[in-house]
Amino acid sequence: MSTPGPFLSRLARLAVSLYPASLSRGHEEQWTASLLESWRSERRRRPLLYPLSASMLLAIDLLTGHRIAARLRRRRSRRSRESSMHTLLHDLRFTLRSLRRRPAFTLVAIVLLALGLAANTALWSVVHSVLLRPLPYGDPDRVVTLWSEWSNFDQTWLSMGEARLYRDRVDAFEDFAIYFEDSASFDDLDRPERTRALGASANLLSALGVEPQLGRGFTAEEAEKQRNVVILSSELWQRRYGGDPGLVGSTVGIEGERYDVVGVLPPGLDTPQDLARALHADAWFPLRFPEGTVELEHGGGNHGYLGVGRLREGVTVAELQAQLDAHVVRLAVQGVYPDTMGFRVNASSAADEVVGGLRTALLLFLGAVFMVLLVAVFNVAGLSITEGLRRTGELSLRRALGASGGRLVRQSLLEALVLSLLASGVGAALAAGALALFRRFAPPDLPRLDGVAITPFALGVGLLLSLVAAVLFGLWPALWTRRLANPSSRRATGGRGGRRARTLVTTLQVALSLVLVIGTALMARSLAGLLAVDPGFSTREAATFRVFMPTSYFPEAAEVVAAYERLLESLRSEPGVEGAGAVRLLPLASTMGDFGVRVEGYEPPPGEHPSAEWQSVTPGYFDALGIALVAGRDFDARDRSDSEQVVIVNEAFVRAYVPEGEVLGRGVRLGGGGEHGGDDERGWTSIVGVVADVRHDTILSTPKPTWYRPHTQFAASTGFVARSMTVVARTEQDAATLGPAIRRAADAADPRLAVGEQRTLSEVMASQVAGSRLSTFVLVAFAGTALVLATLGILGVLSHLARQRGREIAIRMAVGARPADAVSLVLGQGVRMLAAGLLLGIAGAIAVTRSLSNQLYGIDPLDLSTFAIALPVVALAGLVACSIPALRASRVQPFAVLHEE
């Protein structure tokens, strides 16, 4: 083998350098040798052409080499992806092992996070079920409700004449339907059952965009001729008739007559107004809603209907409202609505109607519950920072042994992720429990409550939040763990950074807790205020129930009156019953309209139309409900239908219409405009008594002027007898036990009578404050949790700090410092942290509590005294947390500590 000339050798080395370095690196010598041999071999084979052919072969081989190198690169990168997967699995196993080795940390972290996540998942379930779930209508965004507004009445009904105008003259409506609230007593099957019902115009179903589950809706002819037809709710059909599909086309018995069942509604279908108040109607009867429009009389006519409209495609509620406003202005100009009436008609989307009132409260809760989660996350972050500090040695060692900084961060994140996912699992289970509690304690009139359940959406939100939490409490410790574990950084630096991080975390916890405690204190004081409101009647033990006397059993007014007398007589003779009476509409259980009045000697200013709420009561009602008689007398057996026409008024009535002079004996004529009260002479009644004011619609309603007529004489004023009344039976025993007595009393009037709405008076009262009570209850739970977490946070960080500075303290004490110095050293640190947190919390509370304002009754969201109460509560909890490690520091045995070191 001849040695190649220097020129060829250099050329070969140059050629080798053109090959991919990944193949030839480190072996250039052999490559050069191999190349030269190939070169020589080619020269042997083609002595003449070899420079050309060898160059070509070299070029081909260069390409081959590069192609192979690329192929190998691709293969390696695939392999390294697989191997990084492998590393991840390894890290996961490592994480699980490491968590198992620290059961206390793991358990505490999971419990803290699970609590926070459970509260969030549960609340998001409520929000999803109540706010976000679409209403059960076709194209629900196009369904709207209409309400009238008058000065002094924010939300009242529509009149038939107005409804016909809206239907035919307001262009934004594709359809407009009306209904009124009614009731029905089913008396077939030997089981009388009283239910809520609607009188619905034939187009109500189509306005809602709903098809019956079975059968059909009403025809225009059935509505026009007022046939005995009924549509049943799915619930009544199931409950009472066992879901028999053959019921459609056959008849049911209602109040002594037979009604053809033409259809069954889909399950859970109610009008928006009913959904908003969690009411349910089990039967729909046809309501006449004549075609064409009529001239409106002064004031628009009798207002007693609820309106549901369907917007034309693409029309907004705002556009509808603009058209309605223009329409009302036109009518006002024609003199239908004088300016003094302050008439307006308001449209709102069905969604706003149903859940508009809840939105603020739920969003508020969401805010609060998120704060709880943040506090929990901060706590876990604090814990893992402490853990990181404790494991500095281990981490530095692993770093030194070649674990990359990235890998340590990844492991820290992975640990957070594993903890979060475990916690979100536990949290979902806890959330299911929390929801069960919520359903149990929520006010019964909360809209759409029955649909509240853990939803996949809420689970998703919970999972997402857990991931956010993982990043929050995983990344932060991880980032400075990395710095800490960096062998080049000094240990002390890392320690200080960690302490700063923990101090910040704890400060934020204190701040969030303070915000929650202040919010809760505001709600609690508002609730206390609500509970302290005097409704105007006593809330002692009493049972209430509602009875309806149908025309088919009692055609004449006198028979109705006699039946109620029999019923009350029977009730009063029951042992334990101390008094009983009946009223047309029970306060705090119904809403009341008003009625025009004229009062002797009272000249209303021009444009004012005196009106009063109107009641029909039996003797004994004021006594049974504990409404104080201020002057004159109660109704009694003297007040027959043919005796002197008498009336009792409330104090608000006297203030408004009898500002001076003798009240008793004064004449009052009901039906101010003359259209209700009959002719002038017959309409007049005489005031025989004055009773205390009663809050009627809600516990917060201002009492309005009210007149009470004896049941026996009511028909003389209104033209009809009150067939439906609520009976109140006062008792010394538990009112809930009066059930059998109530049934016996109903039997005494007529065994076919159905009894409905059976409740104790305290239940009636409780329903008024249930919403506020729930809010307070929920917030107390949240704030309590946050406060405990924050206290633990302070305790943890200070204990750690005291331990860390134990050596310093020991040295100081060894050279003569007193235990008090050690206490003040630790305490000082804690108090600084606490003070910063409290300041931050006050600022936060000022920013946040404003959104509470319409949830609060009788208290300002920036109420100073509440802030003054909440501050020491949090401060005290913080100080307790500070003092434990401080005291421990004072008991340091200097030599023991130094010896340990």
Added chain:
Amino acid sequence: MTPPKRSRPASSNAVSRTPLNAKWFQILLALADADRHGLEIVREVERSTEGAMRLWPGALYGALEELAANGWIREVEPPADAQRGGNPRYYRITASGRQVLAAEVARLERLLHEARTKIASPPSR
């Protein structure tokens, strides 16, 4: 009921790699009877193919890398009697390399047998 799983024949993996790239076949064949370093492989291939296949360095070392990556050959310590100098890398065929080689040889045998049969029997008209 799931049918019982049949275990795959051990050589199936090797069979699935055939027909083998001609260069890989020659390199495996060159290593079949002895460990060799790069230049020895080149010379052995050139000899056994009667000069028809000449491996240039890119093709040679590239193929060796790929065969090693496949797990069919591996680098070994130079034998004790090897001449030092140039620090040459020695390669040895592995068990799976042998399987692949055997599978390829079997395939070629079948091919050869078919070819012989065809040549021996004249076309029928």
